[in-house]
Amino acid sequence: MTWxxxxxxxxxxxxxxxxxxxxxxxxxxxxxLASVAEDVAPLLEGSAVLHDVGYAPRLAVTGFHPLDGARFLRDEHGADEQVTRLVANHSFALLEAEERGLRGALETEFPLLDDQFLVDALVYCDMTTTPDGEPTSARERVAEIVSRYGADSLVGRFIRRAEPEIYAAVGRVEAALKAQPR
Known part of the structure; x- marks a missing residue:
């Protein structure tokens, strides 16, 4: 997915x-994750590199980066529906959309994919990577987000609500990795 x-x-x-x-x-x-992602590995990698594109200043229409990024990819690039749905819903974005009053728009335009592995895998990739692109644990990443935004901020409230789901998704991906033959 060079594009x-x-x-x-x-x-x-x-x-x-x-x-x-x-x-x-x-x-x-x-x-x-290519060995466990198999035939969806390119889709996962493309969605991973694009997951935060909605933060780009020129794309920030609603101020909610998953929705802004997915709309941009759909409307300006005709991106694959699976990519736009993954970008729109990455890392339990529905919970943050709810905090922002945008859940209905997100669910209507970009329904959550039925492919639990892809959803979990993108959560894993995002929530085990620091803001500087280095590997980290999900617990350290959640703590960093809360520290950066503040526990009582909209993002702080969202991430604390999503925390159990984040750990569960990361755990499922780690289990799949461990189950791989060596």
């Missing part, structure tokens, strides 16, 4: 280099 890398770099690197570093790290995590 995904090109789009993400063009939108994030100039104005948000740290977000671009994070997106590259998330995509690198996705590449590490």
């Amino acid at each position: 995904a890398w090109q789009i993400a770099e063009a939108e994030l690197a100039p104005s948000l280099p740290r977000r671009w570093a994070h997106s590259q790290g998330v995509a690198a995590r996705a590449a590490q």
